[in-house]
Structures are given as structure tokens and as C-alpha cells.
Amino acid sequence: VLIEKVDTPFLLVDPVKATRNASRMRERIAALGTGLRPHVKTAKSLDVAAIMFDGGVGPITVSTLREAEAFGQAGYTDIVYAVGIASHKLARVAALRERGVDLVVLLDTVDQATAVAEASKRSGIRIPALIEIDCDGGRGGIAPDDPLLPSLARVLADGGAEPRGVLTHAGESYFCRTEDELVAAAEGERAAAVRAADHLRGAGFDCPVVSVGSTPTALYARDLSGVTEVRAGNYVFFDLVMAGIGVCGVEDIALSVVTTVIGHRPDRGWILTDGGWMATSGDRGTAGQPVDQGYGLVADVHGRIYPDLLMADANQEHGVLRMRDGSTAPLPDVPVDTQLRILPNHACATAAQYDRYHVLGPVGDLQAVWPRIQGW
């Protein structure tokens, strides 16, 4: 299919770039001597996961039970659900385990551990859980040396569930600005996880899983001793936030939104497109970075970036393109009906606006449509 024949807006993935990004991460983690457990929450796609595993399957991380169910159905049997468990979701967890999927939950409170233990007892299925460790104060989890850590493992083990290890996420690494900060965030993440694992082992638990990860720390870790697996997901697409942190270049970004020019206002210095925030998401993740990319950088349909042209404003179904403040370049003369690509601030958020990907083919055509897993 010719790309010009598809009604805009639509979500475009470049499988060549995604493949290169996936190889880079696999090689990097292999060189560090540990395992990779890709997070499928960015792409939510069996086809993109196949790229992440170079055609095979493997251990994955999910952000919703819907993802776990879809991947479980497709033959992925080793899954970590990396969002703190709510007890009403445990019936679906048990059902998936019953179907042969080794699904592991996450928790950091006694209430949750008790609920997991009770669900294990009730269902006769020993549910494994990781205990969430806080490595940077950003979100959930307990400190590595918190006495609650062995207590939680004890509640699980005594109640018929399985304490399988510890998990942490250096979410604050998204705010790093230099390589030194990224290296330090990665080491902080590793050290917290390993310290927590040692704490658990000192209390008599095995702790076979020591899980860390985020795309920035995965790419900047110098050493992962003591870590058994790295979780990362964004890297398969990358985005402007990641480019702003410095972990990729804008030319590595494998995801874009194709829009059509529907108006020109040279008097106001803008171009109007049919891609608003419904098409790109309202994510403004680069707003807090040194270079604010608005709602996204703009490229032509072949992916060549227009220097200094930004999607500066968004209504539901309208995008407003303008030159970056301070730019001396003229507004490109792009006629009505021209297709343009918008590179996303945040691939996870932009992709979430769609139920499918259009897949770029070798000669700039569209070679496939890949569905996305939606909902919870």
C-alpha cells in the first residue's frame, strides 16, 4: 500500500530502526552478563515483541493483566506484572498461572502480601511475588534495609505464596541530564536491588530474582553484578524524551504519527494539520528538558526532519506547526494535502492513542498492520 493512500492520522513504525534499537539493547545487556526482560508496555504488540526477541519469545514485563493475558495466549510463559497488585486482580492472576503462565506479581505492603497469600491458599496455586524496592524516592517500594522486607517475604511464604525476589525501577533516571548522572542512576538502581537481595538472603530467603531497569539505566549501566535481569521497553522505539536525555539520537526514533496538512497561515507563521492531541497524545515530556520539542518534531513523509519546525500546539484533531522560538529559518512551504510525520515526545503515550501500527516497508510503502493490546 502506498503511504499516501492511507487516511491520516495513523501511527507509523519503522521496523528497521526498531530492529536496530532492539539489537543494541540485547547486545548491551548480554555484554553485561545478565538477562533482559523487555517491558511490553510501550509497544503492547506481539509483532514488536518479536523484534525485541529477534523472532523468538522470552521473559517479559507487563503493565496490565490484559497484556499478560494476550502474551500468555501467544506462548509467553514467563511474565512479571510490574504494577503493585490490587487484591481484586488476583483471580485473573491465578487463572493465568493455571494455564501454565509463570506470572509474578509485585507488592510492598503487608495488606498486599496477605492478599496474595490468601489467594494462593484459596486457589491452591502458589502465586509468586517480587517485593518492590525504592531506589530513588520516585514512586513505590520500600528501602532495601527496611525491616518490612523480610516480614513481607515471611507473610508470603507462611501463607502459601512464594517470595521470589526483589524489583526496583530508577524512574528518576528520566530526569538525568549528563552521562555521569545516568551512570550513577544505574549504579544506584543496581546497588539498591542487590542490597535488598542480600537483606532477604540474610533473613533466610533465596531471592532468585534481582530485577532492575529502565531504558536510560539499562543503556548506561557499567556493571550489573548481582542483578539477574534488566527490564526496559521504551528503547525499541525511543522518543524525543530519550533523545533529550541523550540515550539515543532523533534519527533512532522508530515511531511517528503521519498527519496531513489541512491549512496554512503564513501571516501567523503556522501550518495546520489533521493530527491533534488525539493523534499524538497530550504528552509534553520534553517541556522540562533543556530543549522543549513542543508536541513533537516534524519530518516529511520519508522521515527527513524539518530543522526547527515543531508541532507547537494541539487541539483534539488539529495540530499547529510553527518554527521554534528564536529560529531564523522560514516556515517551510508545505502545500495542503502533504503528509508529514510527527516524532513523539513519549512513545508510550503516543502509541496509546492507537489500536494498531502501520508498518513501513522497504520502499517507503506500508507492508503490514499490527494490532495493539488495549485496556486493562
Next chain:
Amino acid sequence: VLIEKVDTPFLLVDPVKATRNASRMRERIAALGTGLRPHVKTAKSLDVAAIMFDGGVGPITVSTLREAEAFGQAGYTDIVYAVGIASHKLARVAALRERGVDLVVLLDTVDQATAVAEASKRSGIRIPALIEIDCDGGRGGIAPDDPLLPSLARVLADGGAEPRGVLTHAGESYFCRTEDELVAAAEGERAAAVRAADHLRGAGFDCPVVSVGSTPTALYARDLSGVTEVRAGNYVFFDLVMAGIGVCGVEDIALSVVTTVIGHRPDRGWILTDGGWMATSGDRGTAGQPVDQGYGLVADVHGRIYPDLLMADANQEHGVLRMRDGSTAPLPDVPVDTQLRILPNHACATAAQYDRYHVLGPVGDLQAVWPRIQGW
């Protein structure tokens, strides 16, 4: 179904509030002696549209051809597609008209008018178009006295298409802060549309349609002389942005996201939920208003608002609830597994994260699931 039995996050609509909001708008527009053409882009739901029309059908506004196709299929035969037309979409427009739907497109350039005329000739179907008028400098459209206005009508008429009238949208009314400003925005919108219609009529065109609208101006217009129809959509749900403008109270908001508490960090002053930006959208529309509501106000499962408690931060699947800055109230003691409702900044954006609504029943139960129309 008991509300507590449904896995969170999910999107909850209160049909009693939506019905009251819809009646208020119908009565208001009827009192002003003009027609109402609800915009279905907020709800994207046949069931919610039925509330807007008190059980019947009527003229609607859409933001995507997918909406036009779904509503056309369901018996809505009078539809305005209020986003500037791109020529590659005209085949779907012609197909809908062939099926008996009076679908009208929007444009403001000669290129678009030429494309509509050519598509009319090619298909043998006379496609009607409204010409977009700019009333506040915010988006698309031409000035009411722009000589381009009759030229566009001429291109349409001579080429076998139908110039049906003018349309404007006071998008800047979302930034009004006082009743006087809202009244002035409404009058500015009306005056621009009527002036444009007079301009067209002076050039020998009929201009049967003079279309204005936005939820704030629809609710604050004092006089709509010369206007044939008002478009508005957000009003059926309302949201915190609308409450911040002052066009509704927070108690009128008919839409919320139900989440579950998955963690407590009283040491950091926060409660963690399983509803992140994937559940609420990343829309921060109140950030520019006098009262910033974060990612949303927080209510209990029955809808009672916790004073000063905000969803202050969001990851993909985690929400962080905190007391508003400066609040002296203590963090509510809400145990893990408790369901909470988050009231949205922007109903259009929050609803867009879901493929369905759960519908609140008369005794706080869930009485139905209503699908949403997704995509383009």
C-alpha cells in the same frame, strides 16, 4: 454488578448528571431561539448521544469520519465534520452521502474548495461545505470580511459542490476567567459568523447555515440572532477545566476514572493508585488556570470529594495522590484495595483512553457498559 467487583482502572459515567447537563444545554439553546448540533467528539458514544437528544436523534457534529460512519449507520443523517477536510478523505465523505447521510465538510483554502468541487464532479455527488471563519485568532478559518470568502463559495458552486454556509468556533473562550469575558467571547463568535454570512449573502450566496459554538460560549451567549445552530459537546460530562472557567460546578462532572489504592507512603505524604496517565490521560488543562487540579480531584467510590486531595503525579500505570500544596488537612487514611474516583481535567482526553464506559446505576451499582467509537 457491584462497582467493587470490576477491575480498575475503568471509566465511569453518571447518567443522572449527564442527563441533567444535557437538559440544561437544550433548554438554554431553545430559550435563545436557535438550534443545537451537539458535538459527539467528547463522548463518542451512541448511548451518550441518546442522552443529549433525550432519547431521539438529531443533527450532530463529528471530529472524525469514523464518528460520522458510526452515527450514520445508527440513523443520524445530518452531520457536520468540523475539521478542515483533506482531499484523500473525500472518498469516504462521498460514500456516506451516497448512503443517505447529509454529511457536510469544512474548509478555508482554495485548494480544499477545488478538491471538494473535483470530488463532487468525479462522484456525481454534490458535496456541501461550510467555510471556516476565524473569530478569535486561535486556530483555522479566515476573517469574516476576507475577500477569499465569496471566492471559496464560488469555487465550490461553479465546480459542482455546495457552499452551505459558515462555521466558527471560539476556542479562546477556554481561557476566559470571568463571566464578562465569556459573554464577550460568545458575542464575538456570533458577530463574526453573522458578519461572514452577510458577506456571503452580499456576494449572491444563500448561506443557510450560520454555525457557532463551544461549551463556554453556548452557556454564556445572551443573544444568538442570525445564528442557525450552536455546536457544543463537552457539556454532557463537563470537567475540571470547565469548572475552572466557571461554567459548571465540580458536582456536575458526570465522568470519572475509578482506581484502586495500591500503596501508602505517609512518610512522603502520598497514596499510590493503579490509575496513571494511561487511565486519566496526561492532560493538565487546569495547570494554566488559577486553581491547578493536578491530574484530577479525588473522590470516594460514591463520588464524595476529598477536600484538597489531588492526583498530583502520574506514571503510565501509577497515580500519586497528595494533599494540595498549602493544605493543612491530613492525608486521608484510605486502605489498600479501596476504590477511588478521579475527576478529569479534560473529559475529551480522559475518555479517549478507553474503549467503553461503565454506567453508574441507581444504587451505586453498574448497570451497563457502553462502547466508545475509536480511531479515525
